[in-house]
Amino acid sequence: MRVSATTHLPLPDDAQLGAAIAEWLPAQRWFAAKHHTVGPVRIEQRFPIIDEADFCAEHLVAAVGSVRYQIPVGHRTRLAESYSDAGLPVPPGSSADAVYLPITYDGLRDPEIATLYFNGMTDGRMLGPLRFHRVDRLIPQQIRPAKAGETVPSRVLSVEQSNTSVVFGEEPAAAGEAVLIKFFRRLEPGINPDIELLSGLTRAACPHIVPLLGWLEATTGGSGPADGRCTLGMASSFVPNAADGWTMALTSVRDLLAEADLRADEVGTDFAGEAERLGAAVATVHTALAETFGVEDLPVAEAITPRLRAGLHSALAVVPQIEEYRTAIIAAYADADSVGTAAAHRIHGDLHLGQVLRSPQRWLLVDFEGEPMRPLAERRAPDSPLRDVAGMLRSFDYAGHQGLGDPSLPNAAQRRFRASEWVDRNTSAFGAGYAGAGNRDPNAHAALLRAYLLDKAVYEAAYEARNRPDWLHLPLRAIAELAKG
Ligand SMILES: Nc1ncnc2c1ncn2[C@@H]1O[C@H](COP(=O)(O)OP(=O)(O)O)[C@@H](O)[C@H]1O
Ligand SMILES: [Mg+2]
Structure with a gap:
């Protein structure tokens, strides 16, 4: 904590802060229920990390119902240009000095506040109840805590x-x-899978991840079942000059659709070489996960398909269009059951083109948290690596078909055909890369892979129906294709 003589700044009280956060949350890109109004916000923890005459910062944990969020905030009388849009809408209080309240704002936007976390991460000090852990030997030479009074850009x-x-x-x-x-914005007590898996993969010197440098944790709440130590943040090297897989794939599709006379392999941004290298990278990470965390055989009918059936059941309630494929989907899950057992280990859990970075040297997988909405125990359970493969292949399908535009355009059928060609070409390339890197060929497990692809498409359909109805046609088209077998 940075403390000067006395605090002169009056600060908003818990009720004012809660009201400000309730109004501010729905506009934040990291907030799951974007654009929905949120119920009352309770301030659960609040402690000062900077306390100066004209500048305060607090580490806040705010709860909406049973969900806790980490929200560092600053209070100043004037905001710097670079974060002048970061203010929270604090309502006036009832007390007479309310008019003198400074501006309360999103603390992470302010380098002076962010520097405190950076310093904690690099020197391993505590900041109030925040505890920093560092993976010592990995802290690069260049990264030193800032000198007193210095701000890291x-x-x-x-x-x-x-x-x-x-x-x-x-x-x-x-x-x-x-x-x-x-x-991490949404706080959950217990082991954070991102840190758990990255620690293991960092120790295993896996080349296709960004090594972990350290992490930050604190104890939240009281002594209830939802309380305890939880992870607030993690540090890794920033990979400069990297492109994310989704953007690269979209560029490739766009160029292919724009060049009606060229074959996919003649377009400069053809993705097949990258898809093959990506397949190899994913296989390498899978091998490292299997070696580091162990492998077990799961009975498909008991340990895998029940969850797929439950997913289908809940999606049917949201997307009645799936009804027509119900019988075929259930038959596909029964086919998967007849495989008997499947090799399972810790997997990425939420793999798609937006979770892979292409550095100038190689593909890197990021974000090992698993699907954010699933309970922690489920996310940490071993699963077949084919679930990750299916996630990536569904992402290729989205990339190929999302930009097709109006189906009534004169060349719509040709565009659709070329998009499907792009998807098929890159799906094969990914599979070849995956199989070539020593892992088993995903196509040798067609029944299980198809079940995971269907499961993912069914999940996407429910998601799109709720959040982006304009995109619902993408998973529905895939379900229709996959249901044909
Ligand atoms: N070490 C890194 N260096 C550069 N960019 C990164 C790094 N890690 C993540 N990114 C970029 O940030 C994005 C979000 O990171 P991610 O870990 O997926 O966060 P979230 O858990 O919020 O989804 C990634 O898709 C990637 O584009
Ligand atoms: Mg992510």
Whole structure:
């Protein structure tokens, strides 16, 4: 904590902060229920991390119902230009001095506040009840805590994500120079799978991940079942000059559709070589996960397909269009059952093109948290690596078909055909890369792979029906295809 003589700044009380956060949350890109109004927000924890005459910062844990969020905030009378849009709408209080309240704002946008976390991560100190852990031998030489009074340049990554990542260091950075701290927004007690798996993969020197540098944890709440130590953040190297897989794939599809006279392999941004290398990278990570965390055989009918059937059941309630394929889907799950057992180990759990980064050297898998909405115990359970393969293949299908535009356009059928060709070409390339890197060929397990593909498409249909009805046609088209067998 940075403390000067006395605090002169009056701060909003818990009720005012709660009201401000309730109004502010739905507009945050990391908030799951974007654009929905949220119920009352309770301030559960609040402690000062900077306390100066004209500048305060607090680490807040705020709860909406039973869900807890980490929200560091700052209070100043004026905001710097670079985060002048970060203010929270604090309502006036009832007390007479309410008019003198400073501006309360999103603390992670302010490099002076972010520097405190960076310093904690690099020197392993405590900050109030926050405890930092560092993977010592991995802290690069360049990364030292800032000197007293110094601020490390930082910016919040502007990507679509469910957490908030802050990059520290001068930019442009060379590899290994800048640090990225991902602040988990939604707090959950217990082991964080991202840190658990990345620790193991870092120790195993797996080349297709970004090594873990450290993490940050604290104890939240009281002594109830939902209370306890939980992870607030994790640090890794920032990978400069990287492109994310989704953007690369979309560029490739767009160029192919724009060049009606060229074959896929003649288009400059053909993705097949990358898809093959990506398949090899995923297989390498799977091998490392299996070696580090162990493998077991799961009976498909008892341990895998019940969850697929439950998923189908709940999706049917949201997307009546799936009804027509119900019999075929159930038959596909029964086919998977007849496989008997499947080799299972810890997997990525939420693999898609948006979770892979292409550095100048190689593909890197990021974000090992698993599907954010699933309970922790489920996310940590071993599963067939084919679930990850299916996730990536569904992502190829989305990339291929999402930009097709109006189906009534004169060349719509041709565009659809070329998009499907792109998907098939890259699906094969990915499978070849995966099989070639020593793992088993995913196509040798067609029944189980098809069951996972259907499961994913059914899940997507329910998601799209709720959140993006304009995209519902994408998973429905896939379900129709897959149901044909
Ligand atoms: N170490 C890194 N270096 C550079 N960019 C990264 C790094 N880690 C993640 N990213 C980028 O940030 C995005 C979000 O990261 P991710 O870990 O998936 O966060 P979330 O848990 O919020 O989804 C990724 O898709 C990737 O584009
Ligand atoms: Mg992610």
